Amino acid sequence: MPERQDPVAVLQSAHPEVSAESGPEWLAEVGGVIEAIPYRWLYWPEIVQVRGAVFVDLHGAGRDTYDARLASAVESGHPDRGGEAWTALVDSFNYFEVSEIFRRWGGPQASLEDSQLALAELLLEPWRARLAQAAPDRRFRVAVAEPTPELGVCVEVRQTSPALTPPAGW
Template sequence: MSRSVPTSVPESVALLRRVYPDSEARTGPDHLAELGSVIEAIPYRWLYWPELVESHGAVFVDLFGAGAAAFREGLDASVRRGPTGRSRTAWLAVVDSYNLIELWQLFRRWRGGLDASEEALLALGGLVLEPWRARLNSAFPDRMFTVEIVPPDPEVGVCLQVRQTAPRLDPPAGW
């Protein structure tokens, strides 16, 4: 990775202080009280405790509100697109593609400057790792997952990758 991932509260607060140099806030809660509002906070529930969808034996993070039917239709289309007998590795690549979250796509409103920077997106990614892991483990206690920040790519930027590591994911019938 080109930069360290600021996953700690002090590093994140330091970033906020650079972005808002005129702010009196010195702690994370101070920034929340000064910059946020109740109504603005409500949508962040989905960022830190995302909806999850299960389809074809795999679990997906549904940050965009697509719903189970959309995931099922997309995966069904992937199954139909090719000949049967494709590899398990190819199936896992399809599942991984649905669980590669490009963080810049989550927001339509950008304040400019550091808001859209790799540093800011890495900070956000680092801060959601633990809640996402907790969410996955809470909803699917019989499974194991990894949630990682993948090295930033010039094409897609900063991404989070979610993978089920146990039990083994096998392709659906017809794959």
């Protein structure tokens, strides 16, 4: 598990010219109403349920896109696939590279991994709450994956119970 990052320390490192010392002070000092509105979807993302699986729709793809992609995977398969392959496919849709969430990264890049880790950690609690609200009959593991050189920092969402059941035709 990656080392936990203090988000205020990350902000202070990136912007030493700002004198804020707490999260609320940072919000008041550098935040803005219009800039804040898009963050609703980051901290309280849409949840899509398709073919018995739950997806965090962070990128706004929508139910039809998930259904089409899953239909393609079901149709292209062979009969010896099992439940583990279905679970791996669903999990692959619920794996988010923090570096891919934004098109731009502001501020100094010296502590990019620290910044990404701080953001990833801040997403865990609201995503857990969102999943519990949207799918109260299911349990999920929401965690920061171990960073890799290829993908960087990632957040993974996995349904832990009940076990995922492959759809007909899988």
